[in-house]
Amino acid sequence: NAGVTQTPKFRVLKTGQSMTLLCAQDMNHEYMYWYRQDPGMGLRLIHYSVGEGTTAKGEVPDGYNVSRLKKQNFLLGLESAAPSQTSVYFCASSSRLAGDEQFFGPGTRLTVL
Amino acid sequence: SQQGEEDPQALSIQEGENATMNCSYKTSINNLQWYRQNSGRGLVHLILIRSNEREKHSGRLRVTLDTSKKSSSLLITASRAADTASYFCATAGLNSGGSNYKLTFGKGTLLTVNP
Numbered sequence: 001n002a003g004v005t006q007t008p009k010f011r012v013l014k015t016g017q018s019m020t021l022l023c024a025q026d027m028n029h030e031y032m033y034w035y036r037q038d039p040g041m042g043l044r045l046i047h048y049s050v051g052e053g054t055t056a057k058g059e060v061p062d063g064y065n066v067s068r069l070k071k072q073n074f075l076l077g078l079e080s081a082a083p084s085q086t087s088v089y090f091c092a093s094s095s096r097l098a099g100d101e102q103f104f105g106p107g108t109r110l111t112v113l
Numbered sequence: 114s115q116q117g118e119e120d121p122q123a124l125s126i127q128e129g130e131n132a133t134m135n136c137s138y139k140t141s142i143n144n145l146q147w148y149r150q151n152s153g154r155g156l157v158h159l160i161l162i163r164s165n166e167r168e169k170h171s172g173r174l175r176v177t178l179d180t181s182k183k184s185s186s187l188l189i190t191a192s193r194a195a196d197t198a199s200y201f202c203a204t205a206g207l208n209s210g211g212s213n214y215k216l217t218f219g220k221g222t223l224l225t226v227n228p
Binding site for chain 1: 144146148153154155156157158161201203205215216217218219220221
């Protein structure tokens with residue numbers, strides 16, 4: 001049981017490049033989330049999903065897109081990366097049956113030059 | 114905007130002492146949760162307290178919730194060097210589309226426990 005995994009762990013992009021971050025969970029959770037964490041800002045919700053095929057905007061969605069084609073996977077895309085998107089990205093999942101706590105992945109450290 | 118605000122921003126104590134962190138929030142909640150983050154790692158859930166509860170214990174952790182003051186505190190007793198981490202409170206609001214699956218995190222308290 002791996003929990004929540006994220007790929008890749010580190011990435012450096014140039015401004016304007018695109019990339020996709022992959023999140024996978026093996027706990028059969030309905031809900032999945034993408035957060036970004038910046039120094040002094042805590043965690044901010046980018047997008048979330050309440051089930052396969054559904055996504056919704058969080059607090060800071062601009063510049064990001066997401067897809068949830070399979071229940072266990074949640075993808076975060078950056079179509080044209082900007083230096084302001086330099087951050088640590090965390091994926092999380094949860095289930096009402098599990099008591100509402102969220103389970104986090106190890107994070108992806110992204111630098112945009 | 115951030116819902117929870119932790120206080121203090123940083124706390125340094127000696128091993129064996131107790132550590133108390135506070136969290137204030139602005140709107141009505143369904144539950145409040147505390148998470149720990151070790152440097153460079155993901156967040157780990159510590160404890161959840163529901164809006165109709167006033168106090169909860171888990172091992173060396175004690176959480177209180179005062180909904181009239183919109184505040185919570187996390188007490189870690191007999192601290193250890195391994196407790197060194199950032200601690201975040203997170204609130205699940207009542208207006209999250211009828212569900213409490215969305216959390217809003219505070220900025221965290223950095224706890225340093227010196228051996």
